[in-house]
Amino acid sequence: MQRTDKQHAKESLSLSSRLFTLVFGLVTLMMLLYIALTTLLTSNNERIRIIQQAEVVAQQIALKAAGVQLDDDEAVALLQGLAAYDAIQHAHLYAYSRNSSVLEVAASYNQPGRAALPSQSAQINDIQPYRFFGEQLEVVHPIQVSRMNNTTATIGYVYLRVSLEGVTATYQRHLVTSFGGFVLLLVTLAVALKLFLSYVQQNTQRFSRLISQAILDDQLDIHKSQPIADEFFELRLQIRRLLEKFRHEKRYAAHSANQARDAYEKLETESQQRTNNLREVNQKLTEALTQLHAYQRRRLEQDKLASLGDLVAGIAHELNTPLGTSLTAITRLQHEQASIMAAHQEKNLTAAQFQEFLDHGEEMLSLCYRNVQRSTELVRHFQQMAMFNRTDAPKKIALPVFLNTLCERLKDELNLPDFVHISCHADDVIVHMRTIIVEHILTELLDNTIAHAPIRHANNDVEPLKIELTATTDEHAIILVFRDNGKGIEPRLKNKIFEPFVTSNRMEGDQGLGLFRVHSWVTNLLLGEIRCESDVYIEGDENKAHGTTLTIRMSKDLENDD
Structure with missing residues (x-):
């Protein structure tokens, strides 16, 4: 019962x-906080x-x-x-005795x-440089x-004891002054709030009587009545508009209901027609989609055949040169062999002719061996591309x-030149990855960079080649970034760098x-993509950024895909 009376008294407050x-409570709290803080700062x-x-x-x-x-x-x-100095009460000069410390x-x-103050020599080390004592x-x-x-040597100490009575007096003066100003502010604030609340209450009562009279007289022109405070002018206009709106809405309520009924019937008819x-x-779109899928399958097969044709043409072009050279060498060797056999049968073969035949034969066989080895290397590369998908599981x-x-092993196996520096950085995560394919990819990129990226000057000096390998992950992919500061x-x-047989060092035996x-391993086996960005090195403009960045994104769902 007592709790109910308190709650009722609280709700009855105006x-x-x-x-x-x-307002009074907030000002009081802020002033007390201000007095406390300023007193603390002053002290x-x-x-x-x-x-x-001191x-x-x-x-x-x-x-x-x-x-x-x-x-x-x-x-x-x-x-x-x-x-x-009024604050200094005692002072001692301490010195070490001549015969002891x-x-x-x-x-x-x-x-x-x-x-007189007794000697404080036993406490000298505890006081340095100062301490408060009461x-x-x-x-x-x-x-x-x-x-x-x-x-320097310490021969003694100066000891001072200073009174803090001045601090206490300053603290008390500030506290008395602050509380006096605080009381004066509260009195001023109370008077100002009383006057303001009295003004608001008078205007509120006047405006309430004005609205009541307008309702009793059934009139909306309350703005022509007696003047009220400017704060209630906008409220008076809104009440008038509210009364006008209520009258209009009541008048058109029945009309709106009839319109809604007619609109519903019309909408029902249109909905049935649009459904048909x-x-x-939908039937026509289904047929068109079926035709589109059939066209896409035919187009995909055509693209695959076209790509296969380009690849076969490139392989044939690359194999034609070494095989043609080998065939020419063999034909020439057969012709010389026939000449030697004829001379031998006629018994007019000289040692010089036979030695020349042996020299030419050795040269032709060496040429045939190199070209056949080159052809075998091409075939081996394509066989290797086809075997990875069957041997490398995630x-x-x-x-x-x-x-x-991998970086440490490549440094040992590849016998890197002195100007090549490799650094590796990776996120600390556990992933599923086809490690054999990734190792071959990074090995191929490293070989390609060392062969093509170094910056060589006219005096045969080589700029340091920095290769940075970074591995990160996001929600869907593993990201490998292979970056160098080479010539670009x-x-x-x-x-065209990802096309077969594209190279800038063909004269040096590079197959391209x-x-x-x-590119084939990344896109076909790792279900990813590879992107290249490169800035070309310009002689004499070393401050300009240069080098190549290859970004590989591979799927993190290889385990599920397999």
Whole structure:
């Protein structure tokens, strides 16, 4: 019952009372916080000032004491000037005795009217540089002298005991002043709030009587009545508009209901008609989609045949040269063999002719061997491309361990030149990956980079070649980035580097199949894609960025795909 009475009393408070309580409470809280913070800052600043003043006095005494004998009258005279400081109650000069390392009081000062302070030598090390002791501050400063070998030695200490009564007085004055201003502010605020709430209440009652009279008289022109506060002018206009809107809505309610009924019947008819039309269109789209799928399958087969034709043509072109050269060499060798056999039968074969035949035969056989070996290498490359998909199953590996191990093994196996530097970075994740294919891809990229990327100057100097391999992952893919700072790829070759038999070093025996194999492995076996970005090196403009970046994205779902 008591709780219900309190809740009722709380709900019966007027808006003006709640506003008064809220504003008064907030101002009171802010002022108390302000007084607390300023008092704390004032007290702290006064303490800091006292500490700094005491340390300066102690430092001055220590500097003067370093030049006198601490056991004579000059040391006593150093402390007599402390009478000018009201806060300093006691001061001691401590010096080490001649026969031991014990601190003894060499001179002392006591504020008039205060008893002598006993020796504090046992506490010197605990006080440095200062400490607070009740309502007092203790400050210690060493007395140091210079030696002949540019070193300093401590011969004693200056001890000061300072009163903090000034800090307390400053704290009390600030507190009294702050509370006086606080009370004055509260009184002013209370009077201002009372006047404001009285003004708001009078205007609210006047506006309420105005609306009540307008309702009783059944009129909407309340804006022509007696004047009210500007704060209620917009509210008065909105109430008038609300009354007008209610009258119009009541008038058109029945008309709107009839229109809704007619619209529903019309919509039902149109919906049935459109359903029939959509059924016919859906049937036509299904037939068109079936035809489109059939066309796409035929087109795909045609594209595959065209790609196969281009590949076969390229292989035939590459094999034609070595096989043709071998056939020519064999034909010539057969012709020379017939000549030698004829000379042998006629018994006019000379040693010079036979030696020439042997030399030519060795040269022709060597030529045939090189060209047949080149043809065999081409066939082996294409066999290797076809075998990977059947021998390499996805494995669960730690990506950084795999990448770092592979980089170290490639450094050892490939016998890298001194100007080549490789670095590897990988996210610390566990992934499923076809490791054999990835190893061959990275090996092929490394071989290709070392063969084509180095920047060679006219004097045969080679710029350092930095190769950076980074492996990261996202939600759907594993991303390998192979980056170098080499000479880049010529624009005329950049768009064709993944095609077979495209190379810039054909005169040096390069077949142009390296990046073609990489592209085939990435797209066909790893279900990914490879992208190339390259900036060409310009002689004399070393500050311009240069090098090639190959980005490989491979699917993370290889385990499920297999």
